[in-house]
Amino acid sequence: MRDDIILCGVGGQGTVLASRLLSTAAMRRGVPVKAAETIGMAQRGGSVTSHVRIGEGVSSPLVGRGGANLLMAFEPAEAVRQLAYVRQGGTVVVSNRPIVPVSAVTGGPTYDLDAIMGYLEQRVDNLVVVDADAAAAELGSSRVLNVVLLGAAIRSGAISLDADDIREAISIRLPERFWELNLRALDWAH
Amino acid sequence: MHIEFLMGNEAIALGALAAGVNVVAGYPGTPSTEVLETVAKRGSNRTYMEWSCNEKAAMEVAAGAAYTGARALVTCKQVGLNVAADPLMSLEYVGVKGGLVVMVADDPGPISSQTEQDTRTFAQFAKVPVFDPSSVEEAYAMVRDAFELSEREATPVFLRATTRVDHGYEAIEVLDEAEWQTHQAEGFVRDSSRWVIFPRLSVANHAKIERRNERLSRELAASAYNRVVAGGEQRGVRRGVATHGINYAYVREALGGDCELPVLKVGTPFPFPEDLAIEFLRELDEVLCVEELDPVIERALLQACGKHGLSVRIRGKLTGDMPPSGENTVDSVRAALAAFVGESLPKAPETASPQLPVRPPVLCAGCPHRASFYAVKRAMRGKKTVYCGDIGCYTLGNAQPLDMVDTCLCMGAGITVAQGIFHVEPDTTCFAFVGDSTFFASGITGVINAYYNQADLTVIVLDNSTTAMTGHQPHPGTGRTMMGESVQPVSIESVLRGIGLNVVETVNPFDHKLAVKTVQRVSAEPGVKAIIFKSPCAMLERPKAQSSVDSNACIGCGRCIRELGCPALFFGDGKARIDASQCNGCTLCEQVCPVGAISGGEKL
Numbered sequence: 102m103r104d105d106i107i108l109c110g111v112g113g114q115g116t117v118l119a120s121r122l123l124s125t126a127a128m129r130r131g132v133p134v135k136a137a138e139t140i141g142m143a144q145r146g147g148s149v150t151s152h153v154r155i156g157e158g159v160s161s162p163l164v165g166r167g168g169a170n171l172l173m174a175f176e177p178a179e180a181v182r183q184l185a186y187v188r189q190g191g192t193v194v195v196s197n198r199p200i201v202p203v204s205a206v207t208g209g210p211t212y213d214l215d216a217i218m219g220y221l222e223q224r225v226d227n228l229v230v231v232d233a234d235a236a237a238a239e240l241g242s243s244r245v246l247n248v249v250l251l252g253a254a255i256r257s258g259a260i261s262l263d264a265d266d267i268r269e270a271i272s273i274r275l276p277e278r279f280w281e282l283n284l285r286a287l288d289w290a291h
Numbered sequence: 292m293h294i295e296f297l298m299g300n301e302a303i304a305l306g307a308l309a310a311g312v313n314v315v316a317g318y319p320g321t322p323s324t325e326v327l328e329t330v331a332k333r334g335s336n337r338t339y340m341e342w343s344c345n346e347k348a349a350m351e352v353a354a355g356a357a358y359t360g361a362r363a364l365v366t367c368k369q370v371g372l373n374v375a376a377d378p379l380m381s382l383e384y385v386g387v388k389g390g391l392v393v394m395v396a397d398d399p400g401p402i403s404s405q406t407e408q409d410t411r412t413f414a415q416f417a418k419v420p421v422f423d424p425s426s427v428e429e430a431y432a433m434v435r436d437a438f439e440l441s442e443r444e445a446t447p448v449f450l451r452a453t454t455r456v457d458h459g460y461e462a463i464e465v466l467d468e469a470e471w472q473t474h475q476a477e478g479f480v481r482d483s484s485r486w487v488i489f490p491r492l493s494v495a496n497h498a499k500i501e502r503r504n505e506r507l508s509r510e511l512a513a514s515a516y517n518r519v520v521a522g523g524e525q526r527g528v529r530r531g532v533a534t535h536g537i538n539y540a541y542v543r544e545a546l547g548g549d550c551e552l553p554v555l556k557v558g559t560p561f562p563f564p565e566d567l568a569i570e571f572l573r574e575l576d577e578v579l580c581v582e583e584l585d586p587v588i589e590r591a592l593l594q595a596c597g598k599h600g601l602s603v604r605i606r607g608k609l610t611g612d613m614p615p616s617g618e619n620t621v622d623s624v625r626a627a628l629a630a631f632v633g634e635s636l637p638k639a640p641e642t643a644s645p646q647l648p649v650r651p652p653v654l655c656a657g658c659p660h661r662a663s664f665y666a667v668k669r670a671m672r673g674k675k676t677v678y679c680g681d682i683g684c685y686t687l688g689n690a691q692p693l694d695m696v697d698t699c700l701c702m703g704a705g706i707t708v709a710q711g712i713f714h715v716e717p718d719t720t721c722f723a724f725v726g727d728s729t730f731f732a733s734g735i736t737g738v739i740n741a742y743y744n745q746a747d748l749t750v751i752v753l754d755n756s757t758t759a760m761t762g763h764q765p766h767p768g769t770g771r772t773m774m775g776e777s778v779q780p781v782s783i784e785s786v787l788r789g790i791g792l793n794v795v796e797t798v799n800p801f802d803h804k805l806a807v808k809t810v811q812r813v814s815a816e817p818g819v820k821a822i823i824f825k826s827p828c829a830m831l832e833r834p835k836a837q838s839s840v841d842s843n844a845c846i847g848c849g850r851c852i853r854e855l856g857c858p859a860l861f862f863g864d865g866k867a868r869i870d871a872s873q874c875n876g877c878t879l880c881e882q883v884c885p886v887g888a889i890s891g892g893e894k895l
Contacts, residue, residue: 111650112652113655113873124296124460124462125296128294128296128462133462134296134460134461134462135459135460135461136459136460136461137455137458137459137460138298138458138460139402139458140321140322140458141321141322141402141403142321142402142403142652142687142760143402143403143652144652145652145653145654145655145684145687146650146652146653146655146858147650147651147652147653148650159544160539160540160541160543160544161537161540161541161543161544161621162455162459162460162461162537162540163455163541163620163621164621165544165620165621165622165625166621166622166639167639168621178647178648178650179650181644181645181647182647184644185639200870201648201861202648202649202650202651202653202858203653203690203691203692203852203856203857203858204648204649204650204651204690204691205648206849206852206853206861206862207691207692207852207853207856208691209648209649210646210647210648210649211646211648212648213645213646216645216646217645217647219645220644220645224642243871243872244872
């Protein structure tokens, strides 16, 4: 078992919890795991990434370029920003809902969603696009996008963990009152 | 023993608890904060802990505790160490009785800091031994050895880690709570020849410190934290790599499982394990030093070559083989190693990616600092002003469209920098913005200095009742301590009045009209005066209600978006729209809208 996973998004989107669920799931399987998080100023709406490395023979908690077999992107532009870390034939699971930064309307580079999604479709062999708005509407919460993406990643078959591993991790990491919503989020598919 | 998945900082805290630490004091700062927070979460009530007002206070509290024979831990980030430098430099001369470990988090990059300073260099300067962990597992082990060394040698000891170790995670084996050491303090024994620093004591102890560090250099050469990982057989030029900290992991990763080049890994950069380095160098013609921040190992190897007449070419930052600044990565280290052995890496195909928006950190939706900055901005329209900022979330007020931070230097500097500008430019209306935690950390001295020396400036205290940037730690204004007590909070207004300020007004910044009027009135008063903008951090209060835009009423002028830069506001189909997943209902945009098209928030 060897998985090198990168999660990326915007500070506040819940990437850290998703990374923790993956690590917890790997630990329950008794597999070594290393991880690294963005903590600090970037958590205030900046670009954030988490690296999770599961399996034997890993020295660095950070994945090198072209090393990740899965990129879980909580936001389309952030997926493009981290795409160089995905290996040939790797999988990208991406939320289709853009978060337009203030800078894009106050004179900075603008946000062209069509160009960004088009680029991902053209460059990524295994692209899974998750309809975040539909998920939020059906689940009644936009706060579980992280677990919706995890579910899509598991179903894509890109990594060695399965849905039961994540279910167990949810029961370990989250208070019981959040289990039902998160388990529904894990199984949600459009 | 059991296995836990731990952040580096959590492992450091658990290591200190396992070593029976009695007193823990620190000041929050990324990437160090989680150490003390974990002590609070996992420690028992046998451990005294506090978030001190600043790092100097923390160091002195720890020193006093160590004088009694207690084991003490100080936690701070690299710039925090500068604040604590005064007591630490002298403490090294005085020494300690109980173990005193100073955990400093360095920040290559820098990712969340003002400087790229290297605590390994600081250790040489202060003559204080330093441990430099390369992994979460090693950090856990090093803390306990740092306490042992500190106690045995009666010196403070640094444990210095960088962001990628502090915020790296690993599943490691740790001691059960039942296996933790307990440490009993003997108590303070009066001895003025030991605890009172005077020139005579300093000169005597200085000589002892130099001899001790020479001895430690030899002893540490045998420590498992310093080691040579053998390489394969080499033909022609014999090459090796010297490295430290997280770079050791990057080097291992780049060289692959069966490492063909020998690697010298340095875990105690001061006192430098010279004997081990000599053994390593004797077998080689060229060494590449892979380091972050200062070329500490590189200089030590150059020195060793000179001292022992070795003809080995030492390459690294000083020869331009490694970048002089910034953070290393798996990829940059891989490239440097390839260049070192004369290989070229396959180039990744370059494809033109679409233009991406830039995403710097911003003040949160509903952040009271935005309302405060905006009120001052509106009140001072057309006036010659200077806005001196400080360290905290509110440094983000520098971004467009607010653009309300003209200077930022270090904790508490805003007030005294504004004073300096005033003395040269008395016709400029000077403002100093300071957060509540920063006010207690080092703002008060500045206010006294400016007040007594007859400056004319307005101090704006941005009081959100927490230390927000680092994750909401309590401070003396909150009425909570890390021991879980509810205590009498220190009133910022009373402190300012106690200094002598006659004009001190407290206003809710979300009452926009009142806030603007208050700024106009107060800033026109002579001398040093203050406004306390008081409203809790948006992350601590759940929104009571959210604002929404009546798109029939919205004229699409974009004023709310352009003036405030709130991340919850955006344009859609030519109208202002509000992202419900972010809106905090602060009502500031409602008050800014010229046609009253936004409503529904409920902050006031």
